[in-house]
Amino acid sequence: MRAFAQQDIPLKLVGSFLHANKLPGGFDCPGCAFPDKAGKPLLDSCEQGQKAIAWEMTRKAVGAEFFDGKTPAQLQALGDFDLEFQGRLTTPVLYENTSGTFRAIDWDEAYAIAARELSALAPESVAFYASGRSSNEAAFLWQLAARAYGSPNLPDSSNFCHEPSGYALKHSIGTGKGTCSLDDFERADLFLVIGQNPASNHPRMMAALHEAKQRGATVLAINPLRERGFTHFSDPKNVGELLRNQGSAVADAIYQVQIGGDLAALKGVMKALLESERAAPGTVFDHAFIGTHTDGVDALIADLDACAWDELIARSGLGEAQLRDIARRYAAAPATMITWCMGLTHHPDAVATIQQVVNLALLRGNIGRPGAGVVPVRGHSNVQGDRTMGATSTVSKAWLDNLEAAFPGLRVCRDSGRDAAGVLDGLLDGKVKSLLSLGGNFGVAAPDSPRVLAALERCRFTLHIATKLNRSHCHPGHVGLLLPTLGRTDKDLRRGAEQCISTEDSMSNVRASRGVQAPITESQRSEPAIVAQLAHALGCAPDVPWLALADDYAALRERIERCQRGVTQGFEDYNRKLASDGRFTLPNAAAQRHWNTVSGKARFIAHPLRDDSPVALARKRHGDAVLTLMTIRAHDQFNTTVYSADDRYRDVQGDRRVLFMHANDLAARGLRDGDRVDIETLVDDGHTRRVEGFTARAHDIARGCVAAYFPEASGLIAASTFSAHTRTPLYKEMPVRVSASIT
Numbered sequence: 001m002r003a004f005a006q007q008d009i010p011l012k013l014v015g016s017f018l019h020a021n022k023l024p025g026g027f028d029c030p031g032c033a034f035p036d037k038a039g040k041p042l043l044d045s046c047e048q049g050q051k052a053i054a055w056e057m058t059r060k061a062v063g064a065e066f067f068d069g070k071t072p073a074q075l076q077a078l079g080d081f082d083l084e085f086q087g088r089l090t091t092p093v094l095y096e097n098t099s100g101t102f103r104a105i106d107w108d109e110a111y112a113i114a115a116r117e118l119s120a121l122a123p124e125s126v127a128f129y130a131s132g133r134s135s136n137e138a139a140f141l142w143q144l145a146a147r148a149y150g151s152p153n154l155p156d157s158s159n160f161c162h163e164p165s166g167y168a169l170k171h172s173i174g175t176g177k178g179t180c181s182l183d184d185f186e187r188a189d190l191f192l193v194i195g196q197n198p199a200s201n202h203p204r205m206m207a208a209l210h211e212a213k214q215r216g217a218t219v220l221a222i223n224p225l226r227e228r229g230f231t232h233f234s235d236p237k238n239v240g241e242l243l244r245n246q247g248s249a250v251a252d253a254i255y256q257v258q259i260g261g262d263l264a265a266l267k268g269v270m271k272a273l274l275e276s277e278r279a280a281p282g283t284v285f286d287h288a289f290i291g292t293h294t295d296g297v298d299a300l301i302a303d304l305d306a307c308a309w310d311e312l313i314a315r316s317g318l319g320e321a322q323l324r325d326i327a328r329r330y331a332a333a334p335a336t337m338i339t340w341c342m343g344l345t346h347h348p349d350a351v352a353t354i355q356q357v358v359n360l361a362l363l364r365g366n367i368g369r370p371g372a373g374v375v376p377v378r379g380h381s382n383v384q385g386d387r388t389m390g391a392t393s394t395v396s397k398a399w400l401d402n403l404e405a406a407f408p409g410l411r412v413c414r415d416s417g418r419d420a421a422g423v424l425d426g427l428l429d430g431k432v433k434s435l436l437s438l439g440g441n442f443g444v445a446a447p448d449s450p451r452v453l454a455a456l457e458r459c460r461f462t463l464h465i466a467t468k469l470n471r472s473h474c475h476p477g478h479v480g481l482l483l484p485t486l487g488r489t490d491k492d493l494r495r496g497a498e499q500c501i502s503t504e505d506s507m508s509n510v511r512a513s514r515g516v517q518a519p520i521t522e523s524q525r526s527e528p529a530i531v532a533q534l535a536h537a538l539g540c541a542p543d544v545p546w547l548a549l550a551d552d553y554a555a556l557r558e559r560i561e562r563c564q565r566g567v568t569q570g571f572e573d574y575n576r577k578l579a580s581d582g583r584f585t586l587p588n589a590a591a592q593r594h595w596n597t598v599s600g601k602a603r604f605i606a607h608p609l610r611d612d613s614p615v616a617l618a619r620k621r622h623g624d625a626v627l628t629l630m631t632i633r634a635h636d637q638f639n640t641t642v643y644s645a646d647d648r649y650r651d652v653q654g655d656r657r658v659l660f661m662h663a664n665d666l667a668a669r670g671l672r673d674g675d676r677v678d679i680e681t682l683v684d685d686g687h688t689r690r691v692e693g694f695t696a697r698a699h700d701i702a703r704g705c706v707a708a709y710f711p712e713a714s715g716l717i718a719a720s721t722f723s724a725h726t727r728t729p730l731y732k733e734m735p736v737r738v739s740a741s742i743t
């Protein structure tokens, strides 16, 4: 496999580390947030996890000789793959606009410069971004440092990702997390997999679906793209088989919805259910559940009655027969799990759509019983844990009170802070003057990436704590620091004692994780150590024993446990539970049918179909010229990390500047498969967004919809447009025009 060969890591070696991955004491795969099976994690390795591990475990290093004297322009000239391919970062690096070049420095100088810069800035002009790869321990210290310094601005990758899921679930069922465990995969009769490509992005879930299918469960995918993984899936543990693209169909059917058509599609399914229920009362809806546990069903029914079939069909792009087919299969299944990912969240109506998912589940009592539930499948391996640790812009008063109680003398900032959208605004209008990042690639992950990267250069100070070099690092502020950190796979020794960290997966399992190999150099530092040293150097909150906490993660977890009292249930005896079993599961109130909503019930929430999305507005102006663009992941990438330019499930080799189109949409523009095309965004906000020379590829995708890879197409996503309620970027619903390339 290229990813392994490129990293000078033999596949066998990665395998042997995975086999050492037993609890307690194993390590949590940094690949994705899908859980391991308790008791036999070593069986749950997968090709994508192995890639992520090999990428991090590489012995390739990038040091002083690479950086010294280089200008940002020289680094910017490298491609995304080449930047990370340099290897693991090993030395702190400083950029100053006075010299115009980077140079390696030592840690003491790095901390002193960070303290000097942050002291000179107003805390409200500084943002602390967290990507979801760090540990619970690092995330806790990150938010503590930000709040102790006086900044409430804690944007996180979740703002770009599952934010609408958390919001929608919190308001509908009172718990912002998924309600299922892995056991439910073994009991469900039907799986609705909506807006998700698990074969590439959550292969361990694919394995669970594969097993379910073999015992007779039904799997239905709702997706504009006929993703190959649903039709030809092999066991992800068997890399060889995957390479041959063989395997069996996991999905019984794929319903090729229009991009953004899920709200209408789900309404259509519920309308069909309602009609069946009326035809044979008591046979479809779970009246006992609805009566005891929910409110709002009458408003939902009125809304469904008010929707005309014609409109639901036109908006969803699915035929009435298809919608009735989903309804029929759903009504026949004793227990259904509904899972989704970015195909539902990166849209204007994301919250409304996810609340329809909940409505659908509630109609048949499909929450809080075996084999049933609603499951947002998370992205980054610890994105859920980072949130639980308070590393986000909105936290409860109880959390802030607890922080102050856990560290007597500490005063934290209590203002409401900027989320990622707020930070984008601030970067573009100059009010945010400094971005500090605990991992991630903010300038590339953000919409309007070229403008955001340029805004980073206007910052007074930027700081990145990272394992590998990426594009955001190549656009430093007037003063920029890049600090090399240990990753999940590295052994973490603090004062001679090996430390373990903890993470929380997509199903609320908290687990211990220990590195498996010695760090590549002694000069890298752990994330908790770097964050603690920064806070210590800054002199904020002298009452917090920053350095002592960074030397003993168990002591740090004792403080975390105190801060979770009355906020998150399940952290009692945090250290003991990690030490004895290596993992524990946080209770989920909604899964117990306790509804922490305003009404104390699970809520049916009806939503109208809207006409003001950017695509709808563009169609009013440009008619049929408008296509709807989604930006998606290839099989060989992890977010902005590009492992290779191949995407074998979509028959793409050596090219990432590709645009997938329906053959009829190509023909309608006089284009053919393989032609060069230019793509232009049709959002009327005074900015031109255009990419040129992409290769058009005829593909099995819904009419009117096109797909390109992120980050290559990220410059087309307008930062001026967002989802309702959560201001999540519209990475998968941009109006564009495609034309033959002029270049």
Ligand SMILES: Nc1nc2c(c(=O)[nH]1)N[C@H]1C(S)=C(S)[C@@H](COP(=O)(O)OP(=O)(O)OC[C@H]3O[C@@H](n4cnc5c(=O)[nH]c(N)nc54)[C@H](O)[C@@H]3O)O[C@H]1N2
Pocket (backbone or CB within 6 Å): 031, 032, 033, 048, 161, 194, 195, 196, 197, 198, 200, 201, 202, 222, 223, 224, 225, 227, 257, 258, 259, 260, 261, 262, 341, 342, 343, 344, 347, 378, 379, 380, 630, 631, 632, 633, 634, 635, 637, 638, 639, 732
């Ligand atoms: N190997 C690997 N694993 C990963 C990642 C990675 O990059 N690589 N990223 C991680 C992260 S952070 C995340 S968030 C997840 C992402 O996991 P996914 O959400 O599976 O990733 P995307 O490629 O963004 O794919 C979105 C899917 O939604 C579909 N889709 C797009 N628009 C719509 C729509 O309007 N309706 C419906 N029904 N479907 C739609 C697309 O066709 C595609 O199949 O994966 C995580 N795991």
Ligand SMILES: Nc1nc2c(c(=O)[nH]1)N[C@H]1C(S)=C(S)[C@@H](COP(=O)(O)OP(=O)(O)OC[C@H]3O[C@@H](n4cnc5c(=O)[nH]c(N)nc54)[C@H](O)[C@@H]3O)O[C@H]1N2
Pocket (backbone or CB within 6 Å): 084, 131, 132, 133, 134, 157, 158, 160, 161, 162, 342, 346, 379, 380, 438, 439, 440, 441, 442, 444, 445, 446, 447, 465, 466, 467, 468, 469, 470, 485, 486, 487, 488, 527, 631, 632, 633, 638, 639, 640, 641, 710, 711, 713, 714, 717, 731
């Ligand atoms: N156009 C478009 N844009 C998108 C999306 C999309 O679908 N389309 N998806 C969005 C989604 S779902 C997400 S979650 C975001 C992701 O956005 P981010 O989380 O900001 O980006 P990543 O690409 O995951 O970050 C990769 C970098 O993280 C660093 N890194 C890796 N491991 C570690 C570690 O252990 N510690 C530290 N400190 N650093 C580490 C490395 O330097 C690596 O280069 O992107 C969003 N952006």
Ligand SMILES: [Mo]
Pocket (backbone or CB within 6 Å): 157, 160, 161, 162, 378, 379, 380
């Ligand atoms: Mo994500």
